[in-house]
Amino acid sequence: MIPFLNLKEINAQYKSELKEACARVIDSGWYIMGSELTSFEQEFAEYCGAKHCIGVANGLDALTLTLRAWKEMNILQDGDEVIVQANTYIASILAITENNLKPVLIEPDSKTYNLSVAGIEKALTSKTKVILPVHLYGQISPMLEINKFAKEHNLLVLEDCAQAHGATINGVKAGSWGDAAGFSFYPGKNLGALGDAGAITTSDDELAQTLRALRNYGSHKKYENLYKGVNSRLDEIQAAMLRVKLNYLPQETEIRQHIAKRYCNEIDNKLLDLPQWEGGDDHVFHLFVVRVRDREHFTQYLTENGIQTVIHYPIPPHKQKSYIEFNETSLPLTEEIHREVVSLPIDPTLTDDDVSSIISKINGYSDAEVN
Numbered sequence: 001m002i003p004f005l006n007l008k009e010i011n012a013q014y015k016s017e018l019k020e021a022c023a024r025v026i027d028s029g030w031y032i033m034g035s036e037l038t039s040f041e042q043e044f045a046e047y048c049g050a051k052h053c054i055g056v057a058n059g060l061d062a063l064t065l066t067l068r069a070w071k072e073m074n075i076l077q078d079g080d081e082v083i084v085q086a087n088t089y090i091a092s093i094l095a096i097t098e099n100n101l102k103p104v105l106i107e108p109d110s111k112t113y114n115l116s117v118a119g120i121e122k123a124l125t126s127k128t129k130v131i132l133p134v135h136l137y138g139q140i141s142p143m144l145e146i147n148k149f150a151k152e153h154n155l156l157v158l159e160d161c162a163q164a165h166g167a168t169i170n171g172v173k174a175g176s177w178g179d180a181a182g183f184s185f186y187p188g189k190n191l192g193a194l195g196d197a198g199a200i201t202t203s204d205d206e207l208a209q210t211l212r213a214l215r216n217y218g219s220h221k222k223y224e225n226l227y228k229g230v231n232s233r234l235d236e237i238q239a240a241m242l243r244v245k246l247n248y249l250p251q252e253t254e255i256r257q258h259i260a261k262r263y264c265n266e267i268d269n270k271l272l273d274l275p276q277w278e279g280g281d282d283h284v285f286h287l288f289v290v291r292v293r294d295r296e297h298f299t300q301y302l303t304e305n306g307i308q309t310v311i312h313y314p315i316p317p318h319k320q321k322s323y324i325e326f327n328e329t330s331l332p333l334t335e336e337i338h339r340e341v342v343s344l345p346i347d348p349t350l351t352d353d354d355v356s357s358i359i360s361k362i363n364g365y366s367d368a369e370v371n
C-alpha cells in the first residue's frame with residue numbers, strides 16, 4: 001500500500017537531530033516560554049518575511065486569537081463581517097464565530113478554490129471588516145488583488161496559512177501579505193511539529209504585543225493582566241522540533257513540487273480535473289487535489305490497487321450540524337467541490353517509482369463498469 005502520508009518516514013529522516021533537540025530541552029530544565037520558542041519565533045518570522053512571529057498552541061488558536069486581538073484593540077466589534085471562502089476547512093470559520101463575528105461564506109474561484117476579488121466584491125457590505133483568504137491546499141490566494149481591494153475599502157486581511165508554508169508571489173511569502181497570518185504546525189502540515197503547535201506572523205507591533213499577552217492569560221508582565229486571555233503557548237519541545245524541521249522545509253517543498261509536476265504532466269485521464277498551476281512557487285502542494293465525478297468508484301479503484309487517498313473535505317462547513325444556522329444556505333460550487341475532491345498521496349518520502357506507479361494506475365482508470 002502506498003500511504004497517503006507517511007509521517008513516520010518523514011520524521012525518521014531527521015531522527016538524530018530531533019532527538020538531540022529534544023535532549024537539549026530536557027537538559028535545560030525550562031519547558032514553556034524559553035529560548036527555543038524565542039529562537040523559533042525569530043527564525044520563522046525571518047523565513048516568512050514578517051517582523052514578528054508569535055507562537056501559540058495550534059492553528060485554530062492562531063486565527064481565533066488574532067481576531068480576538070483586533071477586538072481588544074477596538075478595531076473589530078461583535079457582529080462585524082468576515083469574508084471567507086465557503087469551501088475551507090472548518091477551523092477558519094470556527095475562529096470567526098468564536099469571536100461573535102459573522103462569517104460571510106462565499107463561493108471560491110472554480111479553478112484555484114481560493115477567494116477571488118470578484119467574489120469578495122459581491123459580498124461586501126457596510127459591516128465587512130476582514131477578508132480571510134485561506135491559501136487552500138497550499139496555493140497562495142491572489143494577494144496583490146486582495147490587498148489592493150482591502151486597502152480601497154479599509155478592510156483587514158488575515159491570511160490562513162495553515163496549508164501554505166513558504167508559498168510565494170513574486171518571491172514574497174504567505175504570512176507577510178496580510179495584516180496578520182495564522183499558521184498551523186499540526187504534524188501533517190508542510191511544516192509539522194511532533195504534536196500541536198501554531199503561530200501568527202505580523203509586522204504590526206501593537207498587534208504582536210496584544211497577541212503575546214492574549215496567549216499567556218492576557219498577561220503582558222508577570223502577574224499583571226491586561227485582558228481576559230487564554231493559555232495557548234507553543235512549548236519548548238515543539239519549538240525545538242520545529243527549528244530542526246524548518247531547515248528542511250525548502251527542500252521538502254521542492255520535492256512536493258517535483259511530484260506535483262509529474263502528476264500534472266503525466267496524468268492523462270479525462271475523468272480527472274487536475275489542479276491549475278503554472279509550475280511556480282505560488283503552490284507548495286500541502287495537498288494534491290483532483291476532482292472526479294464518480295469519486296467513490298475512483299477511490300475504491302485506487303484502494304484495490306494499493307494507493308491510499310483522503311477526502312479534503314467530505315462535508316462543507318455550512319452543511320455541518322455544528323452550523324445549523326447555515327444549513328439552508330445554497331452554495332452549489334462549494335457543494336460540488338466537496339462531492340468531487342480526492343487528495344492523492346504527496347509527501348517528500350514518496351519515491352519516483354511510487355509516483356510512476358500512482359500515475360500509471362490512474363491512467364488505467366476507467367468508468368466503464370459504472371454505467
Ligand SMILES: *Cc1c(COP(=O)(O)O)cnc(C)c1O
Pocket residue numbers: 058059060061088089091092134160162163183184185186196197198
Ligand atoms: C489545519 C488547518 C487549520 C487548523 O490548524 P490546527 O493546528 O489543526 O488547529 C486551520 N485552517 C486550515 C485551512 C487548516 O488546514
